[in-house]
Amino acid sequence: MIDEKKRQSALDAMKILDTPRDERVDRITRMAQELFDVPMVSVNLLDNDRQWSKSSVGLGSRETPRKYAFCESTIQQTGTLVIEDLKQDEAFAASPYVEGAPHLRFYAGHPLQAPGGEQVGALCLIDTKPRELDEQERDLLEDLARWVQTELAQQQELDHAVVVQRAQTPRNLPQPAGFTVTAGSAPAGCVSGDFHDVVLRGDQLRVTLADVMGKGLGAGIIASAVRASMRTAPERSLQATVAEIDSLLEQDIGDLHMFVTMFCADIDTRTGQISYVDGGHSLSFIHRADGSWEHLESTGLPLAMGMGEPHELNTVQLHPGDALLSCSDGLLDLLDLEDPYGQVEQVLREQGLEGAVEEALRRAEQAKAPDDVTVVVVRRDS
Template identity: 40%
Template sequence: MGLGAQETRIDDDFERLRVAAVERLDLLDTPAEERFDRITRIARELFDVPVAEINLIDDERQFTKSPHLPGKATSIARIDSFCEITVRQPDIVVVPDATKDARFSDRSPVSDERHVRFYAGRPLSLGDDLRVGTLCLVDTVPREFGPEQRRLLDEMGQWVERELQDTADLDRAAEVQQGLLPQDQPGWPDFEVAGICLPAKTVGGDYYAWHGDGSSIELTLADVMGKGAAGAILAAAVRAAFQSRTGDDVVGAVEAVNTQLADDLGVVGSFATLFHAVIDTASGRVDYADAGHGLSAIVRSGAPAERLEATGLPIGIVAAGEWTRGSATLEPGDRLVSFTDGVLDLFDGTLASLDEVAAIVRDASSPHAAVARFAELAASARSRASDDVTVVVVSRRP
């Protein structure tokens, strides 16, 4: 293989990695965000230019993440983009007059109504030299760009990169959070369990867990006050506290978790509602402790849903909280559903929606079909959703 062919292959491999990095950000075709719009507003004022943009470059086009202007497309063909040249190299690209630069003079932004003359672009990467886009400045008149201005543009580019890195870190956190949810159902031939956890943001404060042997199923669903990363951190603490108490009496487990976490939750001004249950797989008996949650029910064929009431306060409210044990029975063909209040928001937002939740659980062919239906409703409401949506359904087979 000749040197030229080898270099081409290396360039192609690098471009595939670069485009994959852009796609991992999951920002293409997303709405405007104030954290990015703030940067472009400041850049326009600081450099006294009519246009400052944050652009992402994939394999075929340039997507403008900020700003989104009324009546203006957010994407243009990559071949027309100035920024696609900038992402090919590590340094700031400055074009004092595009009509006099052979790299740009034939591109449509120079000749069409945009009338671009001046351009300065700072490539954006995520610390791995994979340049995903640019922070760029544009003017309709030629102008110079001195060393101090280059320094300022570089610093503002670092600001954008921090925001992009936060996005990448949250995406990784979301993968970890979803990966910690249970995936299997060992040793329960007469029972089927399914669940979903759909954060309103990238990560959230809800979680569920189940485990056990052939004789019992231990189930926990929790809703921590707080959204996003803060909620996710607290949810992880609650999860870890319960994981270390497998097999405990349900009331004893909740009391112990509250004792362990009450001070920490109090310091950050948070609390958690939760449902913690143990199901005897031989008899169908459900023993549970409900810490201020109150969003669990037994769903039977041809009968109204039997709501399982709260048996104590949320954890984190008081250090010496008290809970009582509740009991119910899952007969063959019955289902248990537990969910967070984000599910109510898929309907009218009140407890009156319990009948609609129960109808979905009752009419579904299986717990997996039921949670799939809730996922469909959450997807259709995503643009207006403000809370995490989490549901677990347990069915005792007929």
């Protein structure tokens, strides 16, 4: 006997109800329609008093009253439910969908489970004529249902990861006297492998931008770990902080052949002096007040590559009217590489500092950039 309260709670916790269509799940329903040669396929979830479809082909409405749902019977058992002729079945013959339009005659459904094992819905095949399913076809329907189940659970995990990552993204950037700070990030997927942070401690403004090789959840987890390491023990020097993160990453992910490029800088807000460490990032620049550009070249390898030697500390002066710009390599996909400086200069001139960052993120989303895009800009106004 199903514990309906527990089942409903599990479904609610998945946070799938009333969400937009998902191409990954739609692909499975289309495949099922082709493999079984049926006019209708649906991924249904049983919610309180309704049946709601996350994905369907050949059907109109996304929800129907639960009391008429064939999938209600499916979730009451563990295996595949097959009704070869609905009109000849005592439990379903009086259904308004059998007696009236669309005059359904065949139904086959396999339960979908929440991560805790609660049966929350079904992947079902529907036809307007009677038919049979052999053992091989039943096994195939079960395999497809498990695939749908995996996709739904994965989406829940991604949603949670997105929420956590958004919470870690700086929302109220510090604005020390005489400086303007702006930053933003546009992930290529749900979760970004880029990480940026801006923290003011006393007269020191610490700016960090890191880019984990790869995209998605794995890269996002590593980016979060880097952020946590940067935020701990604020009294450490810049070199010591980077060295410790490098050592930890080498121990944790060195054998995965992954690495992290990082630019990390301390800006003295009294003098404008920048002390920085660049670990293989090489995408940071000073835009001088006279319109010239100064590239802050990298002097060390990316983190987690077993460099062994400490990363070098460098300095550069930020004069009034100058701006420090750092970005991830995803921005390169959006620039005219024949004249990237001129393109950035034009956007800065036309849209200002904050407008330029917003324009970069807008272009990333509009172009569906293949890589994460992150930009951090700090200008010394006076």
